[in-house]
Amino acid sequence: MDNKAIQEQRMREYFIQATREILKGEGLRGISVRNIASKAGYSYATLYNYFKDVKELIFECVQDFQDECEEMVQSEIQNTPQGLERIKAITMAYMKYFIQYQGIFELFFLEGVVDMSGKKPTIELIVTFLDRLCESDWEYCISQNQLTKEQAEIHKAELRYVAPGLLLFYLNRKHPESYNEFKALSERQLNFILKN
Amino acid sequence: MDNKAIQEQRMREYFIQATREILKGEGLRGISVRNIASKAGYSYATLYNYFKDVKELIFECVQDFQDECEEMVQSEIQNTPQGLERIKAITMAYMKYFIQYQGIFELFFLEGVVDMSGKKPTIELIVTFLDRLCESDWEYCISQNQLTKEQAEIHKAELRYVAPGLLLFYLNRKHPESYNEFKALSERQLNFILKN
DNA sequence: TAATTATATTAACACTGTTAATTATATTGT
DNA sequence: ACAATATAATTAACAGTGTTAATATAATTA
Numbered sequence: 001m002d003n004k005a006i007q008e009q010r011m012r013e014y015f016i017q018a019t020r021e022i023l024k025g026e027g028l029r030g031i032s033v034r035n036i037a038s039k040a041g042y043s044y045a046t047l048y049n050y051f052k053d054v055k056e057l058i059f060e061c062v063q064d065f066q067d068e069c070e071e072m073v074q075s076e077i078q079n080t081p082q083g084l085e086r087i088k089a090i091t092m093a094y095m096k097y098f099i100q101y102q103g104i105f106e107l108f109f110l111e112g113v114v115d116m117s118g119k120k121p122t123i124e125l126i127v128t129f130l131d132r133l134c135e136s137d138w139e140y141c142i143s144q145n146q147l148t149k150e151q152a153e154i155h156k157a158e159l160r161y162v163a164p165g166l167l168l169f170y171l172n173r174k175h176p177e178s179y180n181e182f183k184a185l186s187e188r189q190l191n192f193i194l195k196n
Numbered sequence: 197m198d199n200k201a202i203q204e205q206r207m208r209e210y211f212i213q214a215t216r217e218i219l220k221g222e223g224l225r226g227i228s229v230r231n232i233a234s235k236a237g238y239s240y241a242t243l244y245n246y247f248k249d250v251k252e253l254i255f256e257c258v259q260d261f262q263d264e265c266e267e268m269v270q271s272e273i274q275n276t277p278q279g280l281e282r283i284k285a286i287t288m289a290y291m292k293y294f295i296q297y298q299g300i301f302e303l304f305f306l307e308g309v310v311d312m313s314g315k316k317p318t319i320e321l322i323v324t325f326l327d328r329l330c331e332s333d334w335e336y337c338i339s340q341n342q343l344t345k346e347q348a349e350i351h352k353a354e355l356r357y358v359a360p361g362l363l364l365f366y367l368n369r370k371h372p373e374s375y376n377e378f379k380a381l382s383e384r385q386l387n388f389i390l391k392n
Numbered sequence: 393t394a395a396t397t398a399t400a401t402t403a404a405c406a407c408t409g410t411t412a413a414t415t416a417t418a419t420t421g422t
Numbered sequence: 423a424c425a426a427t428a429t430a431a432t433t434a435a436c437a438g439t440g441t442t443a444a445t446a447t448a449a450t451t452a
Contacts, residue, residue: 029308033409043432045411054409109364110306112225116370127371154388161385164364165357168305174312175323189357192350229440239401241442250440 012050014040016060023061027103028111031058055114058107059122065104066129069097073133083141084194087134091159091190092183094130095167099179102171109164110172130160158193208246208256210236216257223299224307227254251310254303255318261300262325265293269329279337280390283330287355287386288379290326291363295375298367305360306368326356354389 018039022030033054037044051057076093080086098105108126113119138156141147147155166189169175170182214235218226229250233240247253272289276282294301304322309315334352337343343351362385365371366378 032407034407044409045433046431048410049430109368112368123369123371127365127369154384157381157385158358158388161361161365162354162357163361165359165361168360168364169323169357172305172308173319173323175319185353188350189353192354228438230438240440241402242400244441245399 008050012060014042015047015050015057016064019058020061020064023058023065023103023107024101025103027101028058028106030103055111056118058111059113059119062108062122062125065101065107066125069094069104069129070133072097083137083144084146087137087141087159088187088190088194090133090137091130091163092186094133095163095186098167099171099182105167105171109168127160130163131156134159155193159190162189162193204246210238211243211246211253212256212260215254216260219254219257219261219299219303220297221299223297224254224302226299251307252314254307255309255315258304258318258321261297261303262321265290265300265325266329268293279333279340280342283333283337283355284383284386284390286329286333287326287359288382290329291359291382294363295367295378301363301367305364323356326359327352330355351389355386358385358389 015036018036019031021039022035031054033047034044036054036057037047040047047054047057051060073090073093076096077086077089080089098108108129113123116123134156138147138152142149142152166182166186176182176185211232214232215227217235218231227250229243230240232250232253233243236243243250243253247256269286269289272292273282273285276285294304304325309319312319330352334343334348338345338348362378362382372378372381
């Protein structure tokens with residue numbers, strides 16, 4: 001009954017933890033059912049007693065990685081003044097996290113989902129992540145009459161799509177070639193978006 | 197000698213043609229070495245006499261798909277006046293093409309490349325594609341003093357990253373849910389970018 | 393026509409995710 | 423405490439994947 005639920009959650013956690021480690025290390029390409037199970041200390045078939053398939057398992061990691069990313073963002077924007085400047089800093093730190101852990105970028109944005117059943121909340125988590133990170137600052141801008149609600153909505157969306165776009169080209173197509181170029185390019189584009 | 201080169205190119209074309217058909221139909225998920233070879237009328241191992249691996253083969257299709265996409269774009273912007281408005285129309289048609297052929301979007305932007313050796317020109321083709329589609333219109337805007345060269349560069353980049361970003365969320369994360377919403381959202385964002 | 397070269401094919405390897413059958417463990421009733 | 427039952431973990435198997443080596447077939451040359 002309750003014991004069973006506790007034990008089941010513990011087992012799930014073993015597999016999730018193993019998956020997290022692989023994703024942070026070798027990335028999505030390093031993931032395999034046998035790989036995960038071995039790291040968790042169980043046979044590969046045991047995994048299917050706790051997850052319906054391997055995709056359900058890896059999407060379980062999203063929340064944890066978002067927490068970790070948010071931590072990194074917070075530590076990087078310590079002394080940045082509220083408002084547009086901080087939105088820029090948050091977005092830069094957000095992208096920096098995914099560059100550090102390319103596998104997590106792949107999980108968040110590239111990994112395909114065939115049947116969305118049950119994964120909708122996780123997808124929503126991913127889609128709204130940057131919005132949530134910047135939420136208080138957008139509200140600040142609106143309260144200071146720097147932006148109308150409608151303008152803020154457009155700016156918000158612009159960041160939401162530009163950031164993964166930039167990451168997609170840099171991580172997946174090596175364009176631009178160096179991190180410094182990427183950083184300069186990103187700052188240029190963010191300045192453009194937030195200047196209006 | 198020369199005959200040999202002709203025959204070799206013919207063989208390559210058989211495999212490329214088969215790959216194109218699969219990509220347009222079932223998409224990237226339908227691709228497999230045995231699948232391609234069967235469609236081409238050869239055994240799977242024969243493929244390796246003409247391509248070093250399957251990734252080299254599928255990247256050979258990029259140029260053809262770009263030609264096809266450009267054709268579709270041209271036919272959709274017939275009566276659109278030169279300049280910013282046409283840039284918007286081109287970008288919308290560009291996105292429409294990838295929505296029609298999701299597998300080609302995956303090939304262009306999502307498909308991973310481990311060793312870039314030899315694929316650099318293809319990657320460059322992909323990265324600069326939208327820029328090239330809009331090139332004459334950007335030049336028109338500059339010649340009309342609507343934009344400086346530097347401003348045009350920023351706008352160009354903005355489109356370059358926003359379009360795949362929008363497609364990534366829509367095709368890979370079903371966000372927004374309907375095509376009409378996607379279209380409205382895209383137009384909103386494109387208007388924002390090109391209004392400044 | 394015979395020997396040689398080039399090309400295509402099959403067999404095999406090491407993987408992948410997933411399911412069914414089997415074994416081991418834990419829980420229950422007596 | 424022991425036997426019967428339910429639960430959970432394991433191995434075996436299946437149908438795939440990309441790729442390479444060995445083999446068979448076709449074409450070319452002497």
